[in-house]
C-alpha cells in the first residue's frame with residue numbers, strides 16, 4: 001500500500017507572503033508559491049522583476065522583510081541542517097583575489113556531500129576552464145563556466161542557477177543545457193533556473209514562474225502554459241474563421257498566407273475545423289506569451305498610476 005505524499009515530501013521550497021523591501025523599492029510583494037521536489041523550474045521575468053531577490057531569499061542568502069520561506073520543510077536561514085543541501089550559482093559570485101578554479105572546486109567539494117569529482121573533471125574539459133588563471137582574471141564566459149560546473153557537479157538537492165549563461169557563448173550554453181538535462185535525468189533533484197533567454201531554456205522546464213514588478217504573474221506547469229495560446233498558419237480567410245474574436249498576440253502576413261498567434265485553447269470542434277481547412281497548428285513560443293503578459297501588466301500598472 002502506498003502512503004499519500006505529505007506536503008513536506010513533495011515541496012522543495014515554500015514561500016508564504018514573502019515581501020522584500022529595499023528602502024523605496026518593493027522587490028518582492030507578498031509572494032506565495034511552491035516549488036515541487038525533483039523538477040526543473042524556470043523563474044522568468046524582465047530586468048528588475050525580482051528574480052535574483054527571490055532566489056536570494058529562497059536560498060537563505062537574504063532575509064525577507066516579511067513572510068516565511070521553507071526549504072525541504074525547514075526555515076533555511078542559518079540552518080546547518082538545510083544549507084548544505086542548497087547550491088546557489090550566481091553571476092556576481094565573489095572569489096578571493098588569487099583564487100584559482102581548483103580552489104573554488106575544492107570549496108564546493110567540501111561543502112556538498114554529493115559532489116562528483118569525476119563529473120567535475122569532465123566538465124572542466126568540456127568547458128575548457130583554464131586552471132592556472134586566477135578566477136578574477138578569467139573572461140566572463142570562463143567565470144560563468146566555473147559557476148556552472150559547481151552547480152552541476154555539486155548535485156545539491158536544491159540547485160539554483162541565476163542566469164548561469166551570462167557570458168557563455170551559444171555553443172557553451174547549449175552544452176550546459178544538454179548536460180543539465182542529462183545529469184538531471186540520471187540524478188533527479190530540484191533545479192531552479194532564471195533566464196531572459198526564454199525560448200532557449202523553454203524545453204528544459206517542467207514548471208514556469210513568471211515574476212513581474214515583484215508579483216507572481218504565472219505559476220503553472222509548462223504544459224498548461226503552452227496551452228494558453230496557439231499559432232495558426234494558413235490561408236488568411238481560413239485562419240480568421242477559426243480564431244473568431246480571440247485576442248491576437250502576433251500576426252504576420254506572407255502574401256495570402258498568415259501566421260497568427262491567439263490566446264485561448266482550441267476546442268475539439270475547432271481542432272477539427274483546423275484539419276478540414278488544412279491549417280497548421282504550431283505550439284506557441286513561451287517567450288512570445290510571456291512578453292505579451294508582462295507588457296500588458298506594465299500597461300495596467302501605468303494606467304492605474306494615472307500615466
Ligand SMILES: Nc1ncnc2c1ncn2[C@@H]1O[C@H](COP(=O)(O)OP(=O)(O)OP(=O)(O)O)[C@@H](O)[C@H]1O
Pocket residue numbers: 022023025026027045046047048049050051052053054
Ligand atoms: N541591494 C539592493 N538595494 C536596493 N535595491 C535593490 C537591491 N537588490 C535589488 N534591488 C531592487 O529590487 C528590484 C528587483 O531586483 P532583482 O535584482 O531581484 O531583479 P531581477 O529580476 O533579478 O533583474 P535582472 O534580470 O535585471 O537581473 C530592482 O528594482 C532592484 O533595483
